[in-house]
Amino acid sequence: QVQLVESGGGLVKPGGSLRLSCAASGFTFSDYYMSWIRQAPGKGLEWVSYISSSGSTIYYADSVKGRFTISRDNAKNSLYLQMNSLRAEDTAVYYCAREGDTGLLYWGQGTLVTVSS
Amino acid sequence: DIQMTQSPSSLSASVGDRVTITCRASQSISSYLNWYQQKPGKAPKLLIYAASSLQSGVPSRFSGSGSGTDFTLTISCLQVEDFATYYCQQSYSTGTTFGGGTKVEIK
8 A cells, every 4th residue: 555654853953954754655656746745733734845756847835945955766765855944934744745636645644843942 | 826715714513514615716727626634633635636526435425516716625414523624725736735724623
């Protein structure tokens, strides 16, 4: 069955960096576009970034552009999010999700990133 | 960016009630509209895709309608397990956007 497992979250000081990972299994990872979506505590869902199956096409939300970098390693069935210059407003649960023609059918369980001094 | 506006932001209902949630897009998105259910501490779950197609395994009491800018999610007979927060999402443009959510609470 399809599984997405995020890791790498934690507590970081403002201005710091963190790298999130998403390990995929149960499907041919290299066939699918992937996204990172976040949810601040008690708030709604916010799309963060998106990467094509080959990694050649990437988009970012304006709120993270220039600070976050999405990447993937199809040989390792893994998706990454490098987060630099972190701010308090980046505090959220970060989910990876598999893109598809019929919506975001598969999501990970999420990993919590807390930016605080 | 396409803005998605959901209403109401919250509602109270009883088991057995018919519940309707609306979602409006800031521009036409054809039928590129999906609905999700989220329970506390869990990832969102896809309910409806392409505005009106029921995701496999989702109970038939859930239905979606609409096209262009105005969309509706209806729960025909609310069950205990349906108390949750619901989000719409446009997949028309790259850089998907979500509505602000509708929390369905027990009356």
